[in-house]
Amino acid sequence: MNELMKQARLGEPLSGLDVIDMHGHLGRINFAIPDDDPVGVVRTLDRLGVQSIACSSMYCMTPSMAAVRAGNDFILGAMRACPGRILGYISLCPDSAAAVQKETERGLELGFMGIKLHNSNGYEYDTPAYAPAYELAHRHHLPVLLHTWGDRPVMQQIGRMARRYPAALFLLAHTGGGDMMANIELIRECSNVYGDLTYSRSPRGLVRRLVDEVGADRIVWGSDMIFFNIAHQLGKVVGADLSSEDRAKILGGNARRILDQRVAG
Amino acid sequence: MIPLFDAQCGCLGLDPGKSVPFTEHDLVAEMDRFRIQHGLVRLTPESAYLDLHYANELLYTACRASAGRLIPCPIVAATGGAQPPYETTQIADVLQAGAGAVWIRPATDGWLLVDWMSDALLGPLQEHRVPVLCLERLVNLTDVAGIAGRFPRLPLIFAETNYRWQQALLPVMRRFENVHLSIGSNYCVRGGIEQMVGRVGPERLLFGTGLPDIEAASAICQLMYAEIDEQAKRWIGAGNLERLIGGILR
Numbered sequence: 001m002n003e004l005m006k007q008a009r010l011g012e013p014l015s016g017l018d019v020i021d022m023h024g025h026l027g028r029i030n031f032a033i034p035d036d037d038p039v040g041v042v043r044t045l046d047r048l049g050v051q052s053i054a055c056s057s058m059y060c061m062t063p064s065m066a067a068v069r070a071g072n073d074f075i076l077g078a079m080r081a082c083p084g085r086i087l088g089y090i091s092l093c094p095d096s097a098a099a100v101q102k103e104t105e106r107g108l109e110l111g112f113m114g115i116k117l118h119n120s121n122g123y124e125y126d127t128p129a130y131a132p133a134y135e136l137a138h139r140h141h142l143p144v145l146l147h148t149w150g151d152r153p154v155m156q157q158i159g160r161m162a163r164r165y166p167a168a169l170f171l172l173a174h175t176g177g178g179d180m181m182a183n184i185e186l187i188r189e190c191s192n193v194y195g196d197l198t199y200s201r202s203p204r205g206l207v208r209r210l211v212d213e214v215g216a217d218r219i220v221w222g223s224d225m226i227f228f229n230i231a232h233q234l235g236k237v238v239g240a241d242l243s244s245e246d247r248a249k250i251l252g253g254n255a256r257r258i259l260d261q262r263v264a265g
Numbered sequence: 266m267i268p269l270f271d272a273q274c275g276c277l278g279l280d281p282g283k284s285v286p287f288t289e290h291d292l293v294a295e296m297d298r299f300r301i302q303h304g305l306v307r308l309t310p311e312s313a314y315l316d317l318h319y320a321n322e323l324l325y326t327a328c329r330a331s332a333g334r335l336i337p338c339p340i341v342a343a344t345g346g347a348q349p350p351y352e353t354t355q356i357a358d359v360l361q362a363g364a365g366a367v368w369i370r371p372a373t374d375g376w377l378l379v380d381w382m383s384d385a386l387l388g389p390l391q392e393h394r395v396p397v398l399c400l401e402r403l404v405n406l407t408d409v410a411g412i413a414g415r416f417p418r419l420p421l422i423f424a425e426t427n428y429r430w431q432q433a434l435l436p437v438m439r440r441f442e443n444v445h446l447s448i449g450s451n452y453c454v455r456g457g458i459e460q461m462v463g464r465v466g467p468e469r470l471l472f473g474t475g476l477p478d479i480e481a482a483s484a485i486c487q488l489m490y491a492e493i494d495e496q497a498k499r500w501i502g503a504g505n506l507e508r509l510i511g512g513i514l515r
Contacts, residue, residue: 001298001299001300005299005482008482008485008486008489008490009266009299009300009485009489010266010489011489011490011498031429031430031431031432032431032432032435032454033431033454033455033456034431034454034455034456034457034459034460035455035456035459035460036455036456040456044490047490047492048490200427200428200451200453201450201451201479202451202475202479202480202483203478203479203480204476204477204478204479204480204481205480206480207480225455226455227428227454227455228428228453228454228455229428229453229454229455229456229457229458229487230455231486231487231489231490231491232451232453232483232484232486232487233453233483234486234490235480235481235482235483235484235485235486235487236480236482236483238482238486239298239299239480239481239482239483239485239486240480240482
């Protein structure tokens, strides 16, 4: 049993490691989540030894800029209530390029650290109205977290954006779900694309396989909290058959590098 | 270190086109990696062994060789009187083999959960207090509630549920005291364990992993980091399943 797993087996906070969760949510959804309080989220981070969680609003899936903007305001409240612990992704709806530009610039001025796009809103990731957001992500070297499910047409959309905006950093949520080779191939092809491990099922051996396929430098950890129990998602990395160096990169080293690349402007 | 008894694991099964199984030795090795002491084990994957008697015998042989680490969870089925071994014989066999629970798969094995067919199986199982494993994809929550209401002294273990069902699971668990929930696979809703312990009590949750398909460490971390007291973790970790198995009237 590795050292981190020993700590986890005893329910002790992980120590000696910079752990950053790059995929979280706050807000409400159409099924019950017993604990949805942002302050409770930070209590949980402390319990596990996680430094920060980057969150977007549940409304990131809603095809309405008004709703998305309200969700961003909710995230802003959590960022201000828990500075440095809850980081914020700007969610967007591509009503128009002007609206996307305005909301992205507003979010960056308010201290959001990246952009979250979700295609459950019915829009493809290369929808022209998203262009100002990608342009800003490129200019400021921001992470762009995109919901994916191993879907090749979606990977083609993201691939076009990753090549057009090479300084933006594209995080493929739920890498391992669906046709995982679709994600793997895009990660190999584009150096600014990363896999994100958020996945409710935690298939045995998946993390190790992804490391073998794309390398530990190209994988970031996320929990999907508050949908999921963060400890459940942590377990798949802590218990995986990995070197301690690779585990450290996945749990936080890569995320720290991504966050440190951001350029003010 | 809190002892663990895995209510939701398997080995030895085959999928079409795959003739090399995840063996009982593989399972025990994986349990050893995480200090899991015991496993209630069924045949996984389940698709290739169609003769239930043969499948159960494979399981018994593996469990007998495990020095008590693996406790069998064999398959039983309602027969409708169409072909032996009939229900009472099946139940006698599983009790004789030291089973810790039985696994039902109505649609897979060609029978119905309606009372006029399944009572012949579920009634004797209740008499012997044999826990019945119900995986959500094979026996859904509505069916579990129906069985629990008809057989209130029959322990039921509901497993392989997911993070979207808390608002249905909670009232079922509160209404039917004989329903137990395994925290394995993707029952991973935030605050789910804590809410169940607070509203239902820690006696009704069971530690389960989903091995060999699922990383055991996910369920372990979920339990070990839960905001519940140490005694509750001990009951969930192993004590509750030990109590259920100890309650079987052999």
